[in-house]
Amino acid sequence: MKYAYFPGCCDHTSAREYDISTRAVCRELGIELVEIPDWNCCGSTPGHSTSHLLGVALAARNLALVAEMGLEECTASCAACYQRLAMANVEMQSNKKLCDKVNWVTGKPYHGGVRVKSILEIISGLQPEQISSRLVKPLDNLKTAVYYGCLMVRPKAVQVDDPENPLVMDHLLQAAGAETIDWCSKTECCGASLAISNEDVVLKLTGKILAEATRAGADCIVTACPLCHFNLDMRQKKINQVFGTGYRLPVFYFTQLIGLAIGISPDDLSFNTHFVDTRKVLELVG
Amino acid sequence: MPAINLTASLNDNFDFIMHVSKESGQPVEQCYQCGKCTAGCPIAFAMDFSPHRVLRMVQLGLKERVLQSQAIWLCACCSTCTSRCPRNVDLAQVMDCLRGLARREGIPLEDRARDIAMFYDCFLNTVKDNGKLYELGMMLNYNLKTRQFFKNADTGLAMFTRSKIKFLPAKNKNHRDVRQIFQRVKELEEKTK
Structure with missing residues (x-):
């Protein structure tokens, strides 16, 4: 299996755990990722919020690069990048007028033909035995609150799973031996990039997610989105200060936990760069 | 109302x-x-x-x-x-x-809306210049524009100690292609205004 890989702009910075663990897990599971040469920012929320055309064009240039690579499938780890690339792909294929306009804007004609998949879809698309037969350190004692956020499950044209009760990441973690708890904030919004401009809003939303995960008895939260991760992990201290709470819930990318279960060392999965200490989880897993 | x-x-x-x-x-x-x-x-x-x-x-x-x-x-x-x-x-x-x-339409923005739009601008300006987002440049520029010079300074420090901040932007080889995207979008949108 060979995929063009879009790492996203936070791959070496705020979301380094995701990129490192995605590459490590894929290597181990025989999924070949080839980084798209000279990929550019997908535009993210600022792109499409400023101009619809700009948002589609920034993402479409990357799709054109994938087509130039001669690959049919492309994947992104970041949920926002995935959603932007996938949405642009849908629009380029369904709206001829827009497609022509975008192709003039980018100077790199793209007419569809590439399939965009999130890394969650790719890894969860493996047979459960491909994970369970490789388990070195099953996550037996671990209770996880699996958190999907918004961008992978909405809108319908690009959703990876059900927008209200997605299960695909739950099943993956179950295959790795973890318990996945039932809780009600699976697809609640963390407030995303409002954190920079209106932090109070994000602290409230993120605080609610931490409260629900704690109430359901989770040992940790598992996510597939860098913004969710950053808001839940980095801002946890601030939430505790502002609301007088005492949360100490480690927040992982699902690739980190799958990696741990199949025997990759925590250091090679960037367990040591989190804001909330991850040692509690390592002790539980043993 | x-x-x-x-x-x-x-x-x-x-x-x-x-x-x-x-x-x-x-x-x-x-x-x-x-x-x-x-x-x-x-x-x-x-x-x-x-x-x-x-x-x-x-x-x-x-x-x-x-x-x-x-x-x-x-x-x-x-x-x-x-x-x-x-x-x-x-x-x-x-x-x-x-x-x-x-x-x-150049609607003047206030309060929360102004800060959000400012953040989007700062984000996209780094993409226009480099082809990719340059997080540190975006944050410094945002603080400068909103006149909150030390906002998120503690975050910056915590990120630095975890190697989560890069001082220099990761520039695209063909960053001019990306700049052209911004220019052409502006051109088209001005035409249809």
Whole structure:
């Protein structure tokens, strides 16, 4: 299996755990990722919020690069990048007028033909035995609150799973031996990039997610989105200060936990760069 | 909100209603104000007009009020409204369209909306220059523009100690291609204004 890989702009910075663990897990599971040469920012929320055309064009240039690579499938780890690339792909294929306009804007004609998949879809698309037969350190004692956020499950044209009760990441973690708890904030919004401009809003939303995960008895939260991760992990201290709470819930990318279960060392999965200490989880897993 | 003459508003702003429908690709007239979007919106508590009211303002042609609203900027693009709408209106797309229109029309923004738009600008400026987002440059620029020089300084330090900040931007080889995207979009949008 060979995929063009879009790492996203936070791959070496705020979301380094995701990129490192995605590459490590894929290597181990025989999924070949080839980084798209000279990929550019997908535009993210600022792109499409400023101009619809700009948002589609920034993402479409990357799709054109994938087509130039001669690959049919492309994947992104970041949920926002995935959603932007996938949405642009849908629009380029369904709206001829827009497609022509975008192709003039980018100077790199793209007419569809590439399939965009999130890394969650790719890894969860493996047979459960491909994970369970490789388990070195099953996550037996671990209770996880699996958190999907918004961008992978909405809108319908690009959703990876059900927008209200997605299960695909739950099943993956179950295959790795973890318990996945039932809780009600699976697809609640963390407030995303409002954190920079209106932090109070994000602290409230993120605080609610931490409260629900704690109430359901989770040992940790598992996510597939860098913004969710950053808001839940980095801002946890601030939430505790502002609301007088005492949360100490480690927040992982699902690739980190799958990696741990199949025997990759925590250091090679960037367990040591989190804001909330991850040692509690390592002790539980043993 | 003071009393409004709806007949006049509808007549005067028919073009606006049509424009939003066409640009967002959404059947805004379909909305029957059930309020499901507002019930599920995680940010509604902070908005001046809740999501279903924003849509109603579009239906009634209240162009200036809706384009000046905080709500269209506070929308976090989570698409919960979209996925739950019983009338198949993609409200997130409508919000996107309204933000774009507010920018192109040069609507002056205040409070939360101003900061959000400023953040988007700072983000995109680094993409225009480098081809990729340059997080540190974006944050410094945002602090400078909002005159909060030490905002998030503690975050910056904590990120630095975890190697989560790069001092220099990761520039694309063909960053001029990306700059051209910005230029051409501007060119096209000025033509259709």
